[in-house]
Amino acid sequence: MKTDRAAATRRAWLETMERFRFDPDVPASEAIWSPRLECCSRDELRSIQEQKLAALVPFLYENSTFYRRRFELLGLIPTDLRTVADLQRRWPVVTKDEMTQDVSAAPPYGTYTTVTNEVWRDNGWMMFTTSGSTGAPRIFRYTQNDRRLFTWAAARAMHAFGIRRTDTLLLCSGFGPHVFAWIAQHALTHMRVAWIPGGGLDASARAILVQRHRPTVLCCTPSYALHLARVMQDLGFDPAAQGVRLVFVAGEPALGVPQTRARIESLWNARMVEFYGCTEAAAHGGYSCPVGTRSEGPVFAHLSEDSQIWETVRPDDYAPTGPDERGLTVVTNLNSEGSPQLRFLVGDYTTLDAGACECGRTHVRAMGSFVGRADDLINVRGVKFFPADIERAVRSIPGVGDEYEIVLATDDGGMDVMTVRIEHSEHAHAAALIERLQAEIRTRVEIRATAEVLVPGTLPRTEFKARRIRDARRKT
Numbered sequence: 001m002k003t004d005r006a007a008a009t010r011r012a013w014l015e016t017m018e019r020f021r022f023d024p025d026v027p028a029s030e031a032i033w034s035p036r037l038e039c040c041s042r043d044e045l046r047s048i049q050e051q052k053l054a055a056l057v058p059f060l061y062e063n064s065t066f067y068r069r070r071f072e073l074l075g076l077i078p079t080d081l082r083t084v085a086d087l088q089r090r091w092p093v094v095t096k097d098e099m100t101q102d103v104s105a106a107p108p109y110g111t112y113t114t115v116t117n118e119v120w121r122d123n124g125w126m127m128f129t130t131s132g133s134t135g136a137p138r139i140f141r142y143t144q145n146d147r148r149l150f151t152w153a154a155a156r157a158m159h160a161f162g163i164r165r166t167d168t169l170l171l172c173s174g175f176g177p178h179v180f181a182w183i184a185q186h187a188l189t190h191m192r193v194a195w196i197p198g199g200g201l202d203a204s205a206r207a208i209l210v211q212r213h214r215p216t217v218l219c220c221t222p223s224y225a226l227h228l229a230r231v232m233q234d235l236g237f238d239p240a241a242q243g244v245r246l247v248f249v250a251g252e253p254a255l256g257v258p259q260t261r262a263r264i265e266s267l268w269n270a271r272m273v274e275f276y277g278c279t280e281a282a283a284h285g286g287y288s289c290p291v292g293t294r295s296e297g298p299v300f301a302h303l304s305e306d307s308q309i310w311e312t313v314r315p316d317d318y319a320p321t322g323p324d325e326r327g328l329t330v331v332t333n334l335n336s337e338g339s340p341q342l343r344f345l346v347g348d349y350t351t352l353d354a355g356a357c358e359c360g361r362t363h364v365r366a367m368g369s370f371v372g373r374a375d376d377l378i379n380v381r382g383v384k385f386f387p388a389d390i391e392r393a394v395r396s397i398p399g400v401g402d403e404y405e406i407v408l409a410t411d412d413g414g415m416d417v418m419t420v421r422i423e424h425s426e427h428a429h430a431a432a433l434i435e436r437l438q439a440e441i442r443t444r445v446e447i448r449a450t451a452e453v454l455v456p457g458t459l460p461r462t463e464f465k466a467r468r469i470r471d472a473r474r475k476t
């Protein structure tokens, strides 16, 4: 009986999603992929959101132990959450900590997902993990339905950037278990835009690809856009003269940091656009439009409101913010079978504005775009990790003292670099420790760091709470 309800609510959710899949394959207009979904009135948008919500809530209740338990703890039943106002009034935000605890209690997938082993076997697509997660990584198994839904959502966002059939894109990313590169390449294929895979190559090889094959769109992190431009200059090529017209970035605050943006746009003689999302909520969400990326005027990103519900909350008590008040982003993801979250705290600071945009879209705008997350994640070149991950690497090596320090800096090329300073204990061989620690960090957080081994007693001793991080990065 329970299984019947689980399957029936899953089917009903999918049918609702299909009902609103307007313009699935090709753009309905040159400027806007789906005007029916991107330019409708705010009331119509709200109605679409609430019809999807009405299908999503029972689907979650019947298919996710984590959500079922939360309903029970709150004394609610699915029909208590019919509207966005109900959600805000009755459903406290879901945090990463809650999800991590859930994974620790029910490894390896947790119970916040609706994907069972049976669903995975029958209809699985790809498994992703959150980048740089702590002890218990949060894993997301996405289905074939997700592939279709994400591909379409990302294609619409990339159409809003101005990417067209006549472009060629260079994707400067490997294909690890991070969702972004995969979603970008699926969307490009859907849009029938040609692209060059730049995975597994160093910056010199990528620079030569740019110079030889003249991609019109570069896709990478903002740090990497700076780094690649410097490498091109070192090789004697002017990045501004290569014909790149769009630099499409993700993974780090970009448009929200005006000096970085200005430097990237001037080095490449190109407009910068950005994509914003998180693995927990279907990896799509925020997208640039031509108006929000003008060199004059305010910078902002739209948030895809026909497929998600976006709001901001206060950082101290997670209460909804007032109009024009800056807060942390929260998403209700209506658009995923594998990770359909209700009020997940993404946690980036921004200010939402529901006023109309000159581009014609009515999707809410994150003014000033995004400048950073509230929690203590360290972000180096788009790779995010916790100090505890470094601590684990340090602690896994025999012959290392108790103290360590993470120093973040900006090198001459504008690239973020990390040094981890440790002390050797007596008789340990410094060169061997350096090699070992660098390898450990690379394995654990997928980033190249420099290790520095000091004589015992050099680093300040921890007295109460350790201050492990020294962030000396240039605020460009």
Ligand SMILES: [Zn+2]
Binding pocket: 289, 290, 291, 292, 302, 357, 358, 359, 360, 361
């Ligand atoms: Zn716009």
